[in-house]
Amino acid sequence: MSTLRPALLTDHYELTMVSAALRDGTADRRCVFEVFGRRLPTGRRYGVVAGTARLIELIRDFRFDEAEVDFLRRTGVVDDAAADWLSRYRFTGDVDGYAEGELFFPGSPVLTVSGGFAECVVLETLVLSVLNHDCAVAAAAARMVTAARGRTLIEMGSRRAHEEAAVAAARAAYLAGFAFTSNLAAGQRYGIPTAGTAAHAFTLLHDDERAAFASQVATLGRDTTLLVDTYDIRQGIRNAIEVAGPELRAVRIDSGDLAVIAQRARELLDSLGATETKIIVSGDLDEYAIAALAAEPVDMYGAGTAVVTGSGAPTAGLVYKLVEVDGRPVVKRSEHKATIGGRKIAVRRHKPTGTATEEVIVPQGVPDHLPHDRLLQRSYLVDGEPVDLPRLDESREHLRQCLISIPWEGLKLSAGDPAVPVTVVPAG
Numbered sequence: 001m002s003t004l005r006p007a008l009l010t011d012h013y014e015l016t017m018v019s020a021a022l023r024d025g026t027a028d029r030r031c032v033f034e035v036f037g038r039r040l041p042t043g044r045r046y047g048v049v050a051g052t053a054r055l056i057e058l059i060r061d062f063r064f065d066e067a068e069v070d071f072l073r074r075t076g077v078v079d080d081a082a083a084d085w086l087s088r089y090r091f092t093g094d095v096d097g098y099a100e101g102e103l104f105f106p107g108s109p110v111l112t113v114s115g116g117f118a119e120c121v122v123l124e125t126l127v128l129s130v131l132n133h134d135c136a137v138a139a140a141a142a143r144m145v146t147a148a149r150g151r152t153l154i155e156m157g158s159r160r161a162h163e164e165a166a167v168a169a170a171r172a173a174y175l176a177g178f179a180f181t182s183n184l185a186a187g188q189r190y191g192i193p194t195a196g197t198a199a200h201a202f203t204l205l206h207d208d209e210r211a212a213f214a215s216q217v218a219t220l221g222r223d224t225t226l227l228v229d230t231y232d233i234r235q236g237i238r239n240a241i242e243v244a245g246p247e248l249r250a251v252r253i254d255s256g257d258l259a260v261i262a263q264r265a266r267e268l269l270d271s272l273g274a275t276e277t278k279i280i281v282s283g284d285l286d287e288y289a290i291a292a293l294a295a296e297p298v299d300m301y302g303a304g305t306a307v308v309t310g311s312g313a314p315t316a317g318l319v320y321k322l323v324e325v326d327g328r329p330v331v332k333r334s335e336h337k338a339t340i341g342g343r344k345i346a347v348r349r350h351k352p353t354g355t356a357t358e359e360v361i362v363p364q365g366v367p368d369h370l371p372h373d374r375l376l377q378r379s380y381l382v383d384g385e386p387v388d389l390p391r392l393d394e395s396r397e398h399l400r401q402c403l404i405s406i407p408w409e410g411l412k413l414s415a416g417d418p419a420v421p422v423t424v425v426p427a428g
């Protein structure tokens with residue numbers, strides 16, 4: 001599979017700053033950059049950290065090869081000094097941040113990148129492109145998992161995304177609690193369980209629906225899913241059970257009024273003796289559509305477009321800002337875009353029962369440690385070397401526990417305040 005090299009995710013303006021900083025001698029000044037969101041997307045009560053492990057591997061491998069450096073020099077993007085610097089680039093700083101699967105809120109210091117100015121600033125586009133995408137998908141997927149109330153979800157949105165974004169989206173959705181993906185590259189790369197069934201084209205290929213079903217069952221056995229709405233759904237279900245028998249694993253419905261159709265499909269399956277045959281529904285499902293089907297006899301949901309596009313919030317709205325230079329806090333004072341200077345430490349406070357009550361952020365210091373506090377940052381890179389990256393299944397479990405910990409109101413799909421209030425303690 002073709003992949004974009006990390007260095008090609010550098011923006012022109014980043015290299016402008018690198019060139020100028022190298023020339024004026026400020027390139028190696030020790031700096032701290034933070035990734036945070038000023039607000040959550042409209043209607044959201046929490047964000048989900050996702051993509052960090054992917055990002056750390058990309059930073060570790062971030063290099064400019066000879067052809068790239070030659071292109072940048074030839075087109076005047078960089079001068080000779082900057083070109084020489086890029087040809088030797090290796091990130092040697094530190095990266096700390098929230099665990100993958102952690103929840104975040106407005107102002108949460110999701111990621112902290114420390115090192116020389118030039119080596120950190122050149123990573124801005126890479127950092128934001130990964131985190132803004134993966135966090136958006138994971139937050140949408142987590143809301144769908146909540147709406148599904150324990151029913152199984154399949155991610156099937158690859159055809160609605162860029163080919164590499166599709167793989168990243170499958171990973172983020174799995175982290176959020178989806179059980180399967182239809183994306184085989186994600187299955188190979190990340191060990192995510194894959195699932196899928198034939199499309200309408202397979203039914204249309206054959207002379208009739210029964211012939212298509214018979215071919216699929218002969219190849220895959222009764223532990224398969226037959227798509228029954230190419231023609232008439234009621235007849236499609238009858239054909240499926242006649243061909244596969246009542247032991248058929250599942251039927252899928254991809255169109256129509258899913259609430260009504262699911263009820264009637266369940267009644268028909270039961271009348272045919274297929275009481276254990278599951279019903280899978282798909283077709284432009286988002287968290288609201290899934291929630292609306294909560295009372296219907298649906299066993300599994302297939303979500304595509306909505307999950308891979310963040311269900312109305314295709315970016316997490318994260319920014320990458322300089323907050324400290326040589327140990328001195330620096331701030332941006334632009335209206336509506338002001339920043340808080342200094343490196344920050346964050347803890348999540350909980351009741352003895354485990355319910356989260358507050359997130360406390362302290363610039364230039366460590367919050368007073370109270371019982372049931374949980375420190376939110378961890379090390380990812382130290383002197384440019386990765387530190388014990390968590391496995392995807394561990395991050396998936398971490399998010400599950402985080403969603404259990406927030407107040408029930410924070411899980412509502414309606415607009416409202418962040419699930420956990422954030423307090424920023426003034427420095428000093």
